[in-house]
Amino acid sequence: MLVRVMIEQSTSPSAPPIRWHIVTGKGGVGKTTVASALALALADAGKKVLLAEIEGRQALARVLDTAPLGYGEEKILIGKTGGAVHGIAVDAETALIDYLEIFYSMGKAARGLRRLGAIDFATTIAPGVRDVLLIGKITEALRRRDNAGEYIYDAVVLDAPPTGRVARVLGAAHEVAQLVKIGPLKRHGELVTSMLADPSTALHLVTLLEDMPVRETIESVPELRSLGIAFGSVIGNRTSPVPLPAGRITQVDIARALDAAGLPTSRTMLASLAEQTRGHRQRQDNETEHRASLETLGLPYVELPQLFGGINRAAVRELGTRLGDFA
Amino acid sequence: MRSLDLDALVRDRTKRIIVCCGSGGVGKTTLAAALALRGAELGRRTVVLTIDPARRLAQALGLEELDNTPHPVPGINGELHAMMLDMKSTLDDMVLAYAKPERAEEILTNPFYESISSSLAGTQEYMAREKLGQLAADTRWDVIVVDTPPSRSALDFLDAPRALAGFWDSRMARLLVAPARASGRGMLKAFSLSLTLVHKVLSKVVGAQLLKDAGAFMSAAESLFGGFQQRAERTYALLAADQTAFVVIAAPRAESMDEASYFADRLVRDDMPFAGFVVNRVVQDTVSELDAGASLRAAQVASSPVAAAALRLHAGVAKEATHQQVLIAELAAGHPDCSVATISGYNEAINDLDDLRGVFPELEPAPAK
Numbered sequence: 001m002l003v004r005v006m007i008e009q010s011t012s013p014s015a016p017p018i019r020w021h022i023v024t025g026k027g028g029v030g031k032t033t034v035a036s037a038l039a040l041a042l043a044d045a046g047k048k049v050l051l052a053e054i055e056g057r058q059a060l061a062r063v064l065d066t067a068p069l070g071y072g073e074e075k076i077l078i079g080k081t082g083g084a085v086h087g088i089a090v091d092a093e094t095a096l097i098d099y100l101e102i103f104y105s106m107g108k109a110a111r112g113l114r115r116l117g118a119i120d121f122a123t124t125i126a127p128g129v130r131d132v133l134l135i136g137k138i139t140e141a142l143r144r145r146d147n148a149g150e151y152i153y154d155a156v157v158l159d160a161p162p163t164g165r166v167a168r169v170l171g172a173a174h175e176v177a178q179l180v181k182i183g184p185l186k187r188h189g190e191l192v193t194s195m196l197a198d199p200s201t202a203l204h205l206v207t208l209l210e211d212m213p214v215r216e217t218i219e220s221v222p223e224l225r226s227l228g229i230a231f232g233s234v235i236g237n238r239t240s241p242v243p244l245p246a247g248r249i250t251q252v253d254i255a256r257a258l259d260a261a262g263l264p265t266s267r268t269m270l271a272s273l274a275e276q277t278r279g280h281r282q283r284q285d286n287e288t289e290h291r292a293s294l295e296t297l298g299l300p301y302v303e304l305p306q307l308f309g310g311i312n313r314a315a316v317r318e319l320g321t322r323l324g325d326f327a
Numbered sequence: 328m329r330s331l332d333l334d335a336l337v338r339d340r341t342k343r344i345i346v347c348c349g350s351g352g353v354g355k356t357t358l359a360a361a362l363a364l365r366g367a368e369l370g371r372r373t374v375v376l377t378i379d380p381a382r383r384l385a386q387a388l389g390l391e392e393l394d395n396t397p398h399p400v401p402g403i404n405g406e407l408h409a410m411m412l413d414m415k416s417t418l419d420d421m422v423l424a425y426a427k428p429e430r431a432e433e434i435l436t437n438p439f440y441e442s443i444s445s446s447l448a449g450t451q452e453y454m455a456r457e458k459l460g461q462l463a464a465d466t467r468w469d470v471i472v473v474d475t476p477p478s479r480s481a482l483d484f485l486d487a488p489r490a491l492a493g494f495w496d497s498r499m500a501r502l503l504v505a506p507a508r509a510s511g512r513g514m515l516k517a518f519s520l521s522l523t524l525v526h527k528v529l530s531k532v533v534g535a536q537l538l539k540d541a542g543a544f545m546s547a548a549e550s551l552f553g554g555f556q557q558r559a560e561r562t563y564a565l566l567a568a569d570q571t572a573f574v575v576i577a578a579p580r581a582e583s584m585d586e587a588s589y590f591a592d593r594l595v596r597d598d599m600p601f602a603g604f605v606v607n608r609v610v611q612d613t614v615s616e617l618d619a620g621a622s623l624r625a626a627q628v629a630s631s632p633v634a635a636a637a638l639r640l641h642a643g644v645a646k647e648a649t650h651q652q653v654l655i656a657e658l659a660a661g662h663p664d665c666s667v668a669t670i671s672g673y674n675e676a677i678n679d680l681d682d683l684r685g686v687f688p689e690l691e692p693a694p695a696k
Contacts, residue, residue, distance in 0.1 A: 027351020028352020028583070029352065057480070059582060063582070164379070211675040211676035212676065213352075242639045242643070244637065245633050247633050249634065250633075250634075253629070253631035253634035254638070256631070257630070257635065260625070261621065261624045261627075261628050263617070263621050263624075263625055269616055269617060272613045273641060276613055276637075276640075276641060277637040286675065310580070
């Protein structure tokens with residue numbers, strides 16, 4: 001049900017389906033993994049999806065074991081029932097040249113200016129212009145239609161900058177539109193702002209069920225709310241994967257199981273296992289508290305378990321399936 | 328694998344500046360604070376410059392509000408001061424110090440200044456380095472521990488200030504500051520043509536008015552940023568000095584370890600004083616004689632549901648611990664001359680100084696004074 005909300009529609013039943021998923025969260029909580037898994041879940045539901053990053057980190061390529069992504073929107077993953085994930089790493093320079101080409105047929109001149117360092121300069125002189133160009137490219141992909149008038153992409157998933165920077169990046173369009181009184185950039189900024197505010201856009205917050213990320217998530221909400229973007233879901237990532245049933249853990253029970261499996265046991269081993277289990281119990285109790293804190297936000301909540309042994313393409317597939325399973 | 332002795336590092340009298348670097352979410356700020364506390368309790372007069380500490384860590388350090396000056400941390404057997412970087416006031420101070428009085432006023436009130444001081448890439452790194460330079464000039468401190476800004480890449484701390492300063496010096500900036508003056512001085516015709524083209528394209532992008540405002544701001548700030556360039560060079564030299572030690576912090580996950588590795592390569596290549604890696608929050612398998620496969624087999628035949636869950640969880644721990652040890656071994660193998668420290672165990676929330684002391688549980692207790 002919850003991910004049905006995430007994948008199919010906005011929080012209000014009458015609202016249009018979500019086409020732009022913006023995934024953010026504190027550094028190190030697994031934004032890239034979650035964004036990739038979400039893109040894959042959408043592709044598995046038969047959708048054509050663009051998965052985008054804008055900070056030049058090549059984080060998507062790393063998680064998905066692909067060659068470094070460029071500007072070309074190559075197909076990087078195949079979903080079930082005809083869906084697919086395309087990938088793009090947007091950089092400001094190419095986005096600017098692209099922008100000048102599309103709107104002014106000035107691409108050639110712009111490429112020449114790149115050599116003069118003018119492009120770098122233009123995106124540095126007005127703070128925010130760079131961000132507007134990056135986000136602007138995403139909105140261009142969202143608006144793009146084929147000859148039959150159908151959208152090229154059913155959805156775009158943005159692996160956004162972390163919570164500490166995302167408001168500035170997404171808010172840049174509005175700021176630039178304020179700073180620039182007239183002209184094309186103002187229109188561009190206004191267009192981006194209106195798409196961010198569209199009910200088909202959703203901002204998802206990824207967090208770990210730990211003290212600092214949960215706090216930061218909750219504290220970030222008022223500022224993010226002021227951007228005028230509708231919230232999608234909160235995603236609790238890397239949670240303890242096997243719930244411990246109620247009841248005391250006894251060394252006798254563990255010894256019996258090891259015995260039944262024909263494994264040797266020792267007193268220290270049993271004591272260590274019992275101790276380790278108490279640690280897991282503590283962690284799960286903490287997670288229960290953090291879940292309750294997150295609930296106060298009143299947003300849909302989804303959870304992805306910790307997968308052991310590192311994140312790779314197979315792990316992303318598994319997480320994508322789990323997101324789909326919620327439906 | 329050579330092991331990095333953090334205790335020895337904060338004790339080392341030849342080291343005065345310890346820079347904690349790493350990607351976001353690896354525990355940089357907490358480690359910086361813990362290292363500083365350690366240094367202070369080992370008898371060195373220590374100051375820690377934090378960038379954006381979580382509220383409770385700030386409270387644990389006695390920092391109730393943003394303040395740009397070092398404050399003594401109470402409750403310590405030694406001398407520890409802590410401070411948070413206030414970007415805006417650091418920049419304001421620099422403007423007042425380097426610009427002529429009438430220019431300073433013009434700069435500080437320009438609408439451009441506000442956005443530049445808060446959002447121009449590299450400003451935060453620049454200000455952190457500037458603050459470090461000021462602390463280093465103060466003989467009160469035996470040790471200065473620096474947390475670095477949460478940026479896209481750890482390299483930004485090295486490169487962004489220079490790039491920021493260089494930007495003002497660029498040919499483009501000069502053209503923008505005084506296009507009329509430049510062409511009036513009999514510039515080469517070809518250059519003048521390309522200038523016109525630059526203006527045309529820039530106007531398309533940012534609008535003519537904005538370009539004019541920016542030009543006005545930049546000509547007011549021109550002399551100022553020459554000073555900035557020199558400062559950026561000076562603080563870089565400070566980072567490269569023998570009295571400095573870089574500690575690169577990583578989480579035991581592939582992407583974080585890769586980034587740490589990349590950053591260390593850069594430090595070594597540029598002859599920067601790299602002390603070693605700290606891999607934070609390493610999972611420790613305390614039951615290593617029971618591997619993941621065996622543990623899962625036992626879970627399947629367990630009659631007690633709690634024991635079955637416990638064994639499945641142990642299988643996960645065993646698998647994860649093995650994975651992390653491989654990552655650590657790869658990091659060490661890739662940097663045979665570098666030292667690695669690992670920190671296992673994790674306290675979710677740092678609420679007080681004792682929590683902070685517990686970050687390095689393996690260290691010997693500080694000798695009584």
